[in-house]
Amino acid sequence: MVVASLKFLTEMESASVPSHEHSSTTWSNANSSSVRAKCDPAWDHLTEELKNGKCSYRYIHCGKVYEGKGINRMKGHLAGIKGDVVACTASYDPGYRGRNYHALRAPLLREAKREVQLIVDSHRSYWADTGCTIMANGWIDTRHRTLINFLVYCPKGIIFIRSFDASDLVKNAINLSNLFDEIVDWVGPANIVHLVTDNAANYVAVGRILCGKYRNISWSPCADYCxxxxxxxxxxxxxxxxxxxxxxxxxxxxxxxxxxxxxxxxxxxxxxxxxxxxxxxxxxxxxxxxxxxxxxxxxxxxxxxxxxxxxxxxxxxxxxxxxxxxxxxxxxxxxxxxxxxxxxxxxxxxxxxxxxxxxxxxxxxxxxxxxxxxxxxxxxxxxxxxxxxxxxxxxxx
Structure with a gap:
């Protein structure tokens, strides 16, 4: 991203001044260099150094040092544009190596899953204290699959817990109530105080079945849907x-x-x-x-x-x-x-x-x-x- 943005800035600056006007703008560019030095975003990628009374600049990403180079040439180096300067060999810290395919699909995926599980566990501890609401959202994706998303709400926030592909399921009250029963068991019947679905006839029937089975649960239709x-x-x-x-x-x-x-x-x-x-x-x-x-x-x-x-x-x-x-x-x-x-x-x-x-x-x-x-x-x-x-x-x- 750093490289792409700097390349864009370099191209914009070179395109903004026509070639026949370069000589006429030399004085104004020199005159405004002090202001430009303060506001140009490229300076964020450089550190200024004084050596033997001379000013030099060190690139944060690759560690190279240049003396007396203009900001345009420095941006060219950062953006990897070949020309007066050598292209920058790193977009991150020196010695950084990108993750390989195995690292992305195995260890990193497990780590991401572990982090999500910790978030879910932190919410579950609130469900017993404050109670929670189960929300079901049915929709059809671009592949024409009928999906039902289950979410749990409590004062701490909303957690997505499961997405069920109901394409091959006959969506009558009995089948849907069995599916909802699995979610209720996972969340904990004693923790649930409210169930929200749309108000289609089969979901209304599911609400009645669950409210009859679990006396502490009340059902209401989704206000937005209604x-x-x-x-x-x-x-x-x-x-x-x-x-x-x-x-x-x-x-x-x-x-x-x-x-x-x-x-x-x-x-x-x-x-x-x-x-x-x-x-x-x-x-x-x-x-x-x-x-x-x-x-x-x-x-x-x-x-x-x-x-x-x-x-x-x-x-x-x-x-x-x-x-x-x-x-x-x-x-x-x-x-x-x-x-x-x-x-x-x-x-x-x-x-x-x-x-x-x-x-x-x-x-x-x-x-x-x-x-x-x-x-x-x-x-x-x-x-x-x-x-x-x-x-x-x-x-x-």
């Missing part, structure tokens, strides 16, 4: 899906035409529109919120002299986009949906954050989300019920 499923279900509702498609048409149209982007970027306090993401369900609503913030800018664009006199006016797709932008009902519907989901998105951000424990905020946040929906629709039970039912079905599993 919130994403709630947002996914709300996003599938016909009117919400229609709004998302309209929003997508606007952003695609704007970002497919450079002239329109250039005009919008001249607007005061303009920020880029957040576009829809393919994975996280919250991005649908974040994109709607971003678009709503730009409502007046977009309406100013399609009613401006620049746009009216442009070639876009006669385009069929452009006309459809303009119709959406000038439709007040579209913006009113966006406002209502954003008012409904904003507490859920705020809660999702809290849950995803590692800055502070989120458990104290989760239940209060879900209560406020449901209460906010009821207040938003007031006495219109028919309108609020679909949203409330989605939240309750996913959260009260």
């Amino acid at each position: 919130l994403n499923l709630i947002l996914k279900e709300i996003g599938k509702m016909d009117h919400v899906n229609k709004l998302a498609k309209c929003a997508s048409k606007i952003t695609v149209f704007i970002y497919n035409h450079v002239a329109l982007q250039a005009w919008l970027r001249t607007r005061k306090n303009w920020t880029e529109i957040v576009r829809l993401g393919p994975i996280r369900f919250a991005t649908t609503f974040i994109s709607l919120g971003s678009l709503k913030e730009h409502k007046h800018d977009l309406q100013a664009l399609v009613t401006s002299k620049f746009y009216v006199e442009s070639r876009y006016v006669k385009d069929k797709k452009a006309k459809a986009v303009v119709k959406i932008i000038l439709d007040n009902q579209f913006w009113n519907d966006c406002h209502v949906i954003l008012h409904i989901v904003s507490p859920l998105i705020r809660l999702l951000r809290i849950v995803d954050s590692d800055e502070k424990p989120a458990m104290g905020y989760v239940y209060d946040g879900m209560y406020k989300a449901i209460d906010g929906i009821k207040k938003n629709f007031k006495d219109k039970k028919r309108l609020r019920e679909p949203y409330v039912n989605i939240i309750k079905d996913r959260w009260d599993t």
Whole structure:
């Protein structure tokens, strides 16, 4: 890394001054050498020595001594660039020998494993005193294998304990509960107070089986997973899906035409529109919120002299986009949906954050989300019920 960075610095310095300007910059280079000597990172690899009244420099890595050489030539030596100076023969301490293949795959691997085991053992001593939570995270890797990761949380921190390949396993409640039983036995049933999984039907059944077998264990669904499923279900509702498609048409149209982007970027306090993401369900609503913030800018664009006199006016797709932008009902519907989901998105951000424990905020946040929906629709039970039912079905599993 040292060699690569110094080589890059040397090349940058030589490329920064054209050849025909070298003579004109000689005086300024000499004049600024004292400043440069203090700030150039190459000096960190040299030690200054005084011998017979003359200044010389010793390279830390190879031990060679040079007298009166410029910093560029010294960097050339360190970077191994052949030329006026001999390339440095070492990037580390003199006599250092790199580890061979056997050392890397046998002794070093055993040593690394021993260090990890010590860390795990230090956490295990806390489990009996404070209790712990088992967390299971299922996912599919790039080779399409179904993997289940098991982690243990306690106040000291989180420890990864096992990854199980469940590709060939029938993931029903019985098979999964047997797998979870192995993890419970390894951690110690008396040390476990909480089990967290997603809220798929088979995992819910596993939670019931384990809670019935071990009375000291309670089960709860993963808050992050539940919130994403709630947002996914709300996003599938016909009117919400229609709004998302309209929003997508606007952003695609704007970002497919450079002239329109250039005009919008001249607007005061303009920020880029957040576009829809393919994975996280919250991005649908974040994109709607971003678009709503730009409502007046977009309406100013399609009613401006620049746009009216442009070639876009006669385009069929452009006309459809303009119709959406000038439709007040579209913006009113966006406002209502954003008012409904904003507490859920705020809660999702809290849950995803590692800055502070989120458990104290989760239940209060879900209560406020449901209460906010009821207040938003007031006495219109028919309108609020679909949203409330989605939240309750996913959260009260």
